[in-house]
Amino acid sequence: MKRRGAAYMVAVCAVMTALLIAVQYALGFAAGVELVTVFLLTFCYVFGAAYGVLTATAFSLLRCFLWGFYPNVVVLYLIYYNAFALLFGMLGKRGKSVAVWVCPALLALLGAGCAVCAAVGLPVSVLYKARLTAMFWALFGVLAGLLAAYIIVLCVGRARAAVWREAASLAALAALCSVCFTLLDDVLTPLFYGYTFDAAVAYFYTGFFAMLPQTMCAAVSVFVLFAPLRKAFSAARGREVICRRRFRREQSARKRRREGENAASNDGRTQKDVV
């Protein structure tokens, strides 16, 4: 059973890793557009943390064959995606929806941060200020829209709306994770290349150009695609559960038969004799 389970796990994770690399490669030309977050999130949510961590590790290492081996990027991916897989794997395992307050709290926090940054203005090159401000307002708009959608779904309160409520909560968490990804990169890359403080600060601020579209994309894609992807992954997971149950039944039947044969050979009597 163990051997079959491990083989199945490796096969599932291998397929998922290939899917993630394909998704990242296919959308590589579009800056800021990425669907890796929603695919990995839903996969971890349905299959659990163990499958998620294995897939995240394989993805972090194998993608280097296409995009090159940059040690800081490998470390960043290994830390971030494994933590991501653990978080959403454990959330899925709980079997309960994310607490109602999590989504509005996160969205309000991120939205307020964007509004403050846009209003105050960051000490970044004069050439970047207008673009960065526009991006902050755009992300603020997306987060506000998501919050409004969540409140509407919360007010509807039907059982069907629970899926969308869950999607909105996970979208808020995914947006927060995308922000954390860039912040982690802002620490790792300057440390790895030995940037001066000024260069690290400049890198931090220009990092917003990558972070803002990615965060927007993560929030929107998780909100829209979580429900259909969850259905698809659950169907795949359901087949695995059926296979496992059938295998367990067959194995226990075989065990019972073997025990029966052994019992008969112990003292020379058959089961019938005992009865």
Place this chain on the structure above:
Amino acid sequence: MIRRRCMFAAIPSLTLCTVLLAGCIPAAGIGGAKAELLANDETCVVIRVAEGDTSKSLYDALAVFDEAGDIAIGGSDSEYGFYLTSINGTEADNEHYWAVYTTLGELDGVSYSNAEYGTWEYEGETLASASYGVSGLPLAEDALFAIVWTSLDS
């Protein structure tokens, strides 16, 4: 007498040569800015901003000189700006890169260079390592920019 005549002839000739040479320095208008290409070969490019326009970047100046055929630049666009990989046919590789230096220090509370990270001398002026790439450096008046072929070891 002959020496004096020669001297009189030399002065206007020298003046004419200077004017002609000054006219040979490639200059370009980039928006409201005017930039001059002071040095240009396979290992370095030096640009001085004669008239400033902070809404235009060093990349805009390079692109204008590139279009005019004075220099040849290569690279790719990214969300961080233009990633410069080659100038005048010299490509960045695993051991070399194109480093950007500038005399532009702090402008409106934003620091554009840091001497701690490296300096480069050009005709008695010290340029500090830029904190931004070519797309993030504004064409401020009198600023001097140098893009230098640099070894990673240095």
